[in-house]
Amino acid sequence: MDLERENRKIQAYLPNTGRMDEFLIPGNTFFLVPQQSGHLRYRVIGTLYQNNHVFLDTMKMNHIFKNLVRSNILAEFSNALSIQSEISFLDSRFDFLIVDYQNQQNLVEVKSCTLCHNQVAMFPDAPTARGRKHLLTLEQAATNGYRVHVYYLVTNYSASTFLPNLHTDPAYGEIFLNCRKINFKVVKLHFTDPVTLAAEKSEEIRIRDIDFRQNSFNKGSYLLLLQNDGDISIKIGALGWRNFPAGYYVYVGSALHSLQARLKRHSRHDKRKHWHIDYITPNPMRILRTWTIRRQDRIEE
Secondary structure (H helix, E strand, O other): OEEEEOOEEEEEEOOOOOOOOOOOOOOOOEEEEEOOOOOOOEEEEEEEEOOEEEEOOHHHHHHHHHHHHHOOOOHHHOOOOEEEEEEEEOOEEEEEEEEOOOOOEEEEEEEEEOOEEOOEEEEOOOOOHHHHHHHHHHHHHHOOOOEEEEEEEEOEOOOOEEEEOOOOOHHHHHHHHHOOOEEEEEEEOOEOOOOOEOHHHOEEOEEOHHHHHHHOOOOEEEEEEEEEOOOEEEEOHHHOEEEEOOEEEEEEEEEOOOHHHHHHHHHOOOOOOOOHHHHOOOOOOEEEEEEEEEOOOOOOO
């Protein structure tokens, strides 16, 4: 990623595959450490969000989880007999196989959760076909005698509750709710500075599945980010001619019957012009990004 320090441009390796829309904005603070290998000199390890440290080095999360187990911080794995990394089952690989004091074999998948806004942590922050597959395969593993677990490690300590991210990946949330055999746990981690974890302060937080059930419908509000490459003048139905300077625009709308169908309509060229937005999308303005907010009530205003 491209960063700036004291008017000097810096390129750093970001070991996180999420979208991180809430972090990647001008002026936000990131923390770096030197890298000994690779073509970039620095590695991004964290950032600040709503006055909290957020650890971003997802490649360290399995190491952190293993230390939590070995330190007997996770109650259900206290006094575990063994912990083994990278376990294959069917056509998937899972992070750990833990044998507990009852000689029960536990398959564990660890997920790093960096998205946390106003004390609500959400996963995933981008659609994840791999994540959906992992849940379905763990359900199968449970029928083969394994005890199966998914641990979401939230790296923003301000989190007080957790919600499957119905806005970004509703299919993941649906599978989450329908997986009856998986033991889901959400643990928030306390980083006292960008790299120091106070492991003893790790704390389990509540999963708000009822909020997901109440709002996981194909309805809600949305935002379209539009790009206009040049100054244009367009006749917008009864509004008449309107001038649009070159630049970026955000359109806010609601669809309380079929959200996905409405979004697809905005991208179609062959459509009857019904709303004002139909006159400018997808031509001459291009839709760069779409954000959806799934809920039963209209919040467009």
